[in-house]
Amino acid sequence: MTADLTTRYLGLELSGPVIASAGPLTGSLENLRALEDAGAAAVVLPSLFEEDVIEEELHLADLLDDGEEFPEFASAPLSEAAADYVLGPERHVRLVERAKAALRIPVIASVNAVNPGGWERYATLLVDAGADAIELNMYAVAADPHESAALVEARKLDVVAAVRAAVSVPLAVKLSPFYTSVAHVAAAVVSQGADGLVLFNRFYAPDIDLGTLAVRPVLTLSESDDLRLPLRWLGILRPQLPTASLAASSGVHSGADVLKALLVGADVACTTSAVLRRGPGHVAAMLTELRAWLESNDYSSVRQLQGSMSAASVPDPAGFERAQYRTIVTTLGR
Ligand SMILES: Cc1cc2nc3c(=O)[nH]c(=O)nc-3n(C[C@H](O)[C@H](O)[C@H](O)COP(=O)(O)O)c2cc1C
Numbered sequence: 001m002t003a004d005l006t007t008r009y010l011g012l013e014l015s016g017p018v019i020a021s022a023g024p025l026t027g028s029l030e031n032l033r034a035l036e037d038a039g040a041a042a043v044v045l046p047s048l049f050e051e052d053v054i055e056e057e058l059h060l061a062d063l064l065d066d067g068e069e070f071p072e073f074a075s076a077p078l079s080e081a082a083a084d085y086v087l088g089p090e091r092h093v094r095l096v097e098r099a100k101a102a103l104r105i106p107v108i109a110s111v112n113a114v115n116p117g118g119w120e121r122y123a124t125l126l127v128d129a130g131a132d133a134i135e136l137n138m139y140a141v142a143a144d145p146h147e148s149a150a151l152v153e154a155r156k157l158d159v160v161a162a163v164r165a166a167v168s169v170p171l172a173v174k175l176s177p178f179y180t181s182v183a184h185v186a187a188a189v190v191s192q193g194a195d196g197l198v199l200f201n202r203f204y205a206p207d208i209d210l211g212t213l214a215v216r217p218v219l220t221l222s223e224s225d226d227l228r229l230p231l232r233w234l235g236i237l238r239p240q241l242p243t244a245s246l247a248a249s250s251g252v253h254s255g256a257d258v259l260k261a262l263l264v265g266a267d268v269a270c271t272t273s274a275v276l277r278r279g280p281g282h283v284a285a286m287l288t289e290l291r292a293w294l295e296s297n298d299y300s301s302v303r304q305l306q307g308s309m310s311a312a313s314v315p316d317p318a319g320f321e322r323a324q325y326r327t328i329v330t331t332l333g334r
Helices: 029-038 050-069 071-084 088-102 118-128 149-166 182-191 224-240 255-264 273-278 282-296 322-332
Strands: 007-009 012-014 018-020 042-044 107-112 133-137 171-175 196-199 207-209 214-216 245-248 268-271
Touching: 007 245, 018 282, 029 042, 029 088, 029 282, 050 088, 050 118, 088 107, 088 118, 107 118, 118 133, 118 149, 133 149, 149 171, 149 182, 171 182, 182 196, 182 224, 196 224, 224 245, 224 255, 255 268, 255 282, 268 273, 268 282, 273 282
Parallel strands: 018 042, 018 268, 042 107, 107 133, 133 171, 171 196, 196 245, 245 268
Antiparallel strands: 007 012, 207 214
8 A cells, every 4th residue: 555645734735755955056036947747845945135126226236227328228228238237136026936836736935034014025926926934034143242043033023014014815924943932932933823843943053264264155965964963853843833833944964864854843954054965856756755655654654653752642741841861861871
């Protein structure tokens, strides 16, 4: 008997539990098609970053200003240049339109804004372009000593409520793990109207280049070990937020990783680093491994497995919390 891999995420019926999360591959139509062919059940397009939009709009304004000073160029060539120049939001809008036209699977658009009003404005543009759902990528570094955690969190919750009011498609919020109370923030985001949470965003800390004495950005792709932080929080949050969709993100590299995420309560597992390293076809290998495990362990479906090892279902839920730390440092580490 073939195991049924279908699942439900953000109210969307999906053919399977593996989603291609935002990253370079989901920014090209060719790779989006390859991801779909390999069995990705949905794709999240690269985030629309408001700073990029502003920079690109300023660049276009410069082009047009130059035209005013050189009227002989302004009429035809510069207006053509302006017409060809793909503006920040327009680039993302076109990608949504083209992805929707090319794919059968749901297309989720991601927004990372900075200014009040920006989040709703860009989310609305992307929904109008056909996005099946919106993911808010709330990546920010809270470095202002005058802003309390409560203030930072309240601002994020206002954004969620504003986008919720602006769009009617399902809404996911991609969270960072760096909160004093992840459980409180997660519940608050859901109570503001988010349909689901993506756990977690991956933070990239800068490095110092000793040759040039410059602060330089470093991209380190994840490993399977990075999944353990999402596993803990998925396991804890699943029974606390029974109606919210939960997606695992960070460290999903294999069918085994997908299985672990589903067992603790994820509806889907998202992957970026693994497909960047191994190519879009790796999704098919993950699904083959997942299917083989389900069948050899007598599971008829993904749904049968989902959440069966969350904190509410395991005999020792403390294993997700402090007790696990004590065991490791006092027993395993000595
Ligand atoms: C090169 C690169 C670009 C990414 N771009 C985005 C992005 O635009 N928006 C976003 O929300 N996440 C972005 N991510 C984060 C991924 O979507 C994902 O959450 C993270 O890489 C953890 O998953 P992984 O362990 O499967 O890589 C990016 C990751 C990488 C490696």
